[in-house]
Amino acid sequence: MNDPHETFEPEKLRDRLTEKYADLTSSRALHVAWYGMGDNPYFSVGLPDLCGFAGHLEALQRPGWTVKLTILTNRRAMVADQLVELRKIPVPFELKEWSLAEEEELLKKSHISFLPVCAQNFSVVKSLNRAVTALCHGTQVFSPGFDLYDRLDDFIYQRAAPLNDAIDSGQFRLRDETILKLEEVFADCADPAAEARRLMAFLQEREEHRIAASPIGLAPEASPDPSCALICGRDTNATAYRLAKRTGILTIASPGTPVTANFDIRFEWNDTFTGLNLLISEAVCARLADEIAGKARPCGRIIETTYRKLSMLDLPSLACPGGGAAWTGSRAAALATYPVEYATMRAAMAEILPKVECISDENWRWPFSYVRQTARLN
Incomplete structure (x- = not known):
């Protein structure tokens, strides 16, 4: 069973994309979001993934553009050793404690969600939920590393170069003209009603x-x-x-x-x-x-x-x-x-x-x- 989106409103998404592109072109400041659990008691994931792939963000920091990264994570992950690693991130960043309200506010103003995925066993079987949430809020998804979000491929950037081209041209993978396509993709892997029907069918068959x-x-x-x-x-x-x-x-x-x-x-x-x-x-x-x-x-x-x-x-x-x-x-x-x-x-x-x-x-x-x-x- 896939993790479905909570709300997907095409008209609101269309308005939000318009607002974000207008803000991006006027400010020339690229707001990037990383959010989620920063640690795991059994696997080196979360903030270690962010630090390990942070070099990809440097490619977005071109002449005439400013990159501003915001990191939302749990307080437990903010240990001394990890904070030392965060200092090596090559772009300016702000670190905040995660809450649902903070995540909602961050995604409203962010242009890009940075969701790197390492190829260890735990990471390659995770759900699509963070990418789905990011797309529902009108952010482009930059996900270097393992192709976890392959079912959303038409809306995912794995390299900085195509994303930079889209920033210059305004032809992002998630834009007004592709919202209908996103709706079709979500119907297959993130629609709450469809996932509920699949679950009921599975349970009925098992019974x-x-x-x-x-x-x-x-x-x-x-x-x-x-x-x-x-x-x-x-x-x-x-x-x-x-x-x-x-x-x-x-x-x-x-x-x-x-x-x-x-x-x-x-x-x-x-x-x-x-x-x-x-x-x-x-x-x-x-x-x-x-x-x-x-x-x-x-x-x-x-x-x-x-x-x-x-x-x-x-x-x-x-x-x-x-x-x-x-x-x-x-x-x-x-x-x-x-x-x-x-x-x-x-x-x-x-x-x-x-x-x-x-x-x-x-x-x-x-x-x-x-x-x-x-x-x-x-």
């Missing part, structure tokens, strides 16, 4: 596929899809749990998971802390092999789910050697028994539902190297 795939024709909530399961830890992301429920993924509570929600499967310590008990919902129990399902005994209801229970006498893989410390309930004991808990849960799942892929979700802030090595954490 129909899941219902058709169910052997008894029930929706995922009534009969979870057994191809994947989410093992919830001591501190699981609520969004991950809700997503699993909505998409028919089995939900599994580990021994330390708070008993505050419905789960398809629950693991809990037995009375002697020598192994785990396995509580399986009636819906999931119906999917087990007869040999295993026949051993599962009714054990009552937790919240809104009725369960059947298997012990390590029924399923030897539920034995937990070294799990005895769990009875203390201390954090140290929980840490000590955590690896054996996960190993036991995975072994039991492999035995009762061998075709199910288990994914773990844990946000408990302890160095669980075992889980990192054996599970895909979200």
